[in-house]
Amino acid sequence: MSKMRFFALQELANRKPLEISNPSNKLSDYYGSHVFDRKKMQEYLPKEAYNAVINAIEKGVPITRQVADLVANGMKNWAKSLNVTHYTHWFQPLTDGTAEKHDGFIEFGENDMDVIERFSGKLLVQQEPDASSFPNGGIRNTFEARGYTAWDVSSPAFVVDTTLCIPTIFISYTGEALDYKTPLLKALAAVDKAATEVCRLFDKNINRVYANLGWEQEYFLVDLALYNARPDLCLTGRTLMGHSSAKDQQLEDHYFGSIPPRVTAFMKELEIECHKLGIPVKTRHNEVAPNQFELAPIFENVNLANDHNQLVMDLMKRIARRHNFVVLLHEKPYNGVNGSGKHNNWSLCTDTGINLFAPGKNPKSNLLFLTFLVNVLMMVYKNQDLLRASIVSAGNSHRLGANEAPPAILSIFLGRQLSSILDEITSHTSHKEMVGEEKTTLQLGLGRIPDIMLDTTDRNRTSPFAFTGNRFEFRAAGSSANCAAAMIAINAAMAHQLNEFRLSIEKLIEEGTGKEEAFFRILKETIIASEPIRFEGDGYSEEWKQEAARRGLTNICHVPEALMHYTDAQSRSVLIGEGVFNETELSCRLEVELEKFTMKVQIESRVLGDLALNHIVPTAVSYQNRLLENLRGLRETFAPEEYEILSADRKELVRDISKRVTAIKMLVREMTEARKVANHMPHYKDKAFAYQENVRPYLDSIREHIDKLEMEIDDEIWPLPKYRELLFTK
Numbered sequence: 001m002s003k004m005r006f007f008a009l010q011e012l013a014n015r016k017p018l019e020i021s022n023p024s025n026k027l028s029d030y031y032g033s034h035v036f037d038r039k040k041m042q043e044y045l046p047k048e049a050y051n052a053v054i055n056a057i058e059k060g061v062p063i064t065r066q067v068a069d070l071v072a073n074g075m076k077n078w079a080k081s082l083n084v085t086h087y088t089h090w091f092q093p094l095t096d097g098t099a100e101k102h103d104g105f106i107e108f109g110e111n112d113m114d115v116i117e118r119f120s121g122k123l124l125v126q127q128e129p130d131a132s133s134f135p136n137g138g139i140r141n142t143f144e145a146r147g148y149t150a151w152d153v154s155s156p157a158f159v160v161d162t163t164l165c166i167p168t169i170f171i172s173y174t175g176e177a178l179d180y181k182t183p184l185l186k187a188l189a190a191v192d193k194a195a196t197e198v199c200r201l202f203d204k205n206i207n208r209v210y211a212n213l214g215w216e217q218e219y220f221l222v223d224l225a226l227y228n229a230r231p232d233l234c235l236t237g238r239t240l241m242g243h244s245s246a247k248d249q250q251l252e253d254h255y256f257g258s259i260p261p262r263v264t265a266f267m268k269e270l271e272i273e274c275h276k277l278g279i280p281v282k283t284r285h286n287e288v289a290p291n292q293f294e295l296a297p298i299f300e301n302v303n304l305a306n307d308h309n310q311l312v313m314d315l316m317k318r319i320a321r322r323h324n325f326v327v328l329l330h331e332k333p334y335n336g337v338n339g340s341g342k343h344n345n346w347s348l349c350t351d352t353g354i355n356l357f358a359p360g361k362n363p364k365s366n367l368l369f370l371t372f373l374v375n376v377l378m379m380v381y382k383n384q385d386l387l388r389a390s391i392v393s394a395g396n397s398h399r400l401g402a403n404e405a406p407p408a409i410l411s412i413f414l415g416r417q418l419s420s421i422l423d424e425i426t427s428h429t430s431h432k433e434m435v436g437e438e439k440t441t442l443q444l445g446l447g448r449i450p451d452i453m454l455d456t457t458d459r460n461r462t463s464p465f466a467f468t469g470n471r472f473e474f475r476a477a478g479s480s481a482n483c484a485a486a487m488i489a490i491n492a493a494m495a496h497q498l499n500e501f502r503l504s505i506e507k508l509i510e511e512g513t514g515k516e517e518a519f520f521r522i523l524k525e526t527i528i529a530s531e532p533i534r535f536e537g538d539g540y541s542e543e544w545k546q547e548a549a550r551r552g553l554t555n556i557c558h559v560p561e562a563l564m565h566y567t568d569a570q571s572r573s574v575l576i577g578e579g580v581f582n583e584t585e586l587s588c589r590l591e592v593e594l595e596k597f598t599m600k601v602q603i604e605s606r607v608l609g610d611l612a613l614n615h616i617v618p619t620a621v622s623y624q625n626r627l628l629e630n631l632r633g634l635r636e637t638f639a640p641e642e643y644e645i646l647s648a649d650r651k652e653l654v655r656d657i658s659k660r661v662t663a664i665k666m667l668v669r670e671m672t673e674a675r676k677v678a679n680h681m682p683h684y685k686d687k688a689f690a691y692q693e694n695v696r697p698y699l700d701s702i703r704e705h706i707d708k709l710e711m712e713i714d715d716e717i718w719p720l721p722k723y724r725e726l727l728f729t730k
């Protein structure tokens with residue numbers, strides 16, 4: 001195995017950056033060239049079919065079978081211009097990846113000896129993949145295989161390689177959602193309806209509210225040869241052992257530093273392919289940890305942004321291989337250096353062009369802003385456990401709570417300026433006590449809030465849910481996650497909160513309270529009730545943990561326990577109450593997430609046991625035998641007194657290696673037994689808890705002994721690439 005390590009290093013030394021050329025010097029010449037967007041639809045579809053698709057996207061009007069045939073034919077003709085041979089329904093099962101089954105356009109003609117290329121509306125609208133082979137939480141038995149994918153008309157089709165990809169939802173034979181897209185679309189519809197109804201209390205011209213998302217994708221790159229020499233990276237996505245490098249990120253010299261040439265070539269090709277697919281990637285830079293990087297796009301509506309993020313993660317993996325890299329999307333691939341997250345920047349905007357999280361130019365629009373701001377506070381406060389459940393995972397649990405990522409405690413950072421405005425509102429007993437700058441309906445006497453707030457308050461990188469001027473940044477999502485998990489929770493919870501807020505306002509008005517006074521009273525009550533969720537300080541500190549406990553905020557680092565909150569009373573009132581899930585679907589989600597956690601820890605345990613017993617222990621024993629041979633030579637060469645002096649260090653080393661080898665073998669044996677006990681537990685919940693509490697701790701215990709051996713054994717025979725090689729070889 002050590003030969004493979006050194007062969008990998010030798011191969012890596014000869015790597016050269018690939019030459020990447022832009023298709024054109026003008027980005028607009030090829031941007032969206034592989035997307036069946038509105039421009040392509042106008043060119044390839046009859047006018048009535050084009051108008052029907054636009055009405056379906058903007059108004060939800062169903063598409064008829066006749067129109068579907070026209071769309072399918074136009075889509076096929078466009079795809080053929082890009083030399084496409086196959087089509088697929090592209091969907092997002094509960095595997096944290098995407099799925100696709102490719103079919104050719106080939107069909108028999110009237111004569112069975114003739115073949116033609118055809119793509120019908122029936123094939124565009126619906127297909128039937130196997131619903132039992134994907135995670136389904138017990139909804140489908142092995143012998144009940146039927147499931148359906150159905151076209152999501154709001155997300156445009158695109159071409160990758162020679163395949164036409166059609167974004168779809170994925171549901172079971174009995175209608176339950178088995179994917180991320182279906183509940184995401186329902187959550188977006190819920191927040192649209194609830195937010196629009198609140199907005200219309202201010203402006204009757206507002207008819208739609210759109211949720212937007214800007215994701216920031218962090219990732220590591222590792223050379224392909226080194227990756228192949230690390231079975232733990234190959235099988236689990238993270239290093240289950242490895243002593244820290246003498247130098248890692250202490251100097252923070254990698255952050256925003258010059259990008260290595262091989263990485264620049266990879267990034268350039270990735271951006272070209274993204275732009276062809278209409279993915280508006282804009283920002284790239286080095287992240288804090290060595291060989292860690294970030295990619296970020298311009299904001300888009302949540303559904304499309306989420307599709308694009310899933311597509312980007314797949315593109316990254318495939319393009320990286322061409323550059324002899326492997327992309328690591330695990331949240332914590334290396335111990336002791338920063339892990340990777342995926343910040344979700346979320347905002348709500350009206351169809352009249354108003355960003356509801358941006359202060360306006362007059363007290364009326366300021367009140368609209370404050371209404372939504374205050375409801376976000378209450379949403380996070382009441383649903384902190386649901387939001388945590390939406391981002392917790394086996395991988396992300398290694399990252400959350402460390403001094404590199406938001407803590408598991410949910411809190412919101414607003415900045416001093418906004419906090420003082422909210423405090424001012426609560427200091428008055430009536431809206432009449434407040435003095436404003438203008439006479440405007442629904443002004444509550446509030447003074448004007450500055451339009452640009454990006455520089456009027458600092459940013460807080462330790463806050464899980466931070467206000468950043470015109471949006472909220474949910475920083476706790478993991479780098480490998482599907483953004484939809486967090487976006488489902490946030491938008492469904494926001495819809496629920498806005499509905500409660502509106503009903504409270506309407507109730508007061510029905511009881512005879514004036515509109516301005518009703519708004520003032522409910523805003524004040526909400527600000528006071530949600531005050532515990534506001535925190536301006538260091539979210540990493542021990543003091544904050546103690547303060548959060550005093551405030552009644554939860555801090556759950558136990559993964560299965562955190563996931564169980566998907567089905568507590570508050571989460572059910574949100575997810576089921578807003579029609580995002582039904583009872584069966586919500587139970588299914590919980591079971592799938594607990595099983596994913598269990599299986600990932602199970603795999604890590606098996607991989608570590610194998611590496612420990614079949615790679616590390618034999619290497620340690622081999623080196624120990626060399627030491628024993630050396631000791632025999634010393635004994636034969638030197639007098640007893642001198643021998644005792646000269647051999648003391650080697651005897652101690654032999655003793656230490658023996659102790660660690662014995663400990664490793666004992667711990668692996670105990671871990672295996674704990675795994676067997678957990679595997680025989682009848683309920684998936686009990687199994688997950690057993691893996692968290694009785695199996696997972698062994699991973700760190702075994703690792704500690706292996707990492708010590710790495711520092712004691714001759715580098716020449718150590719079998720696995722070391723951290724200094726994984727992190728610093730370019």
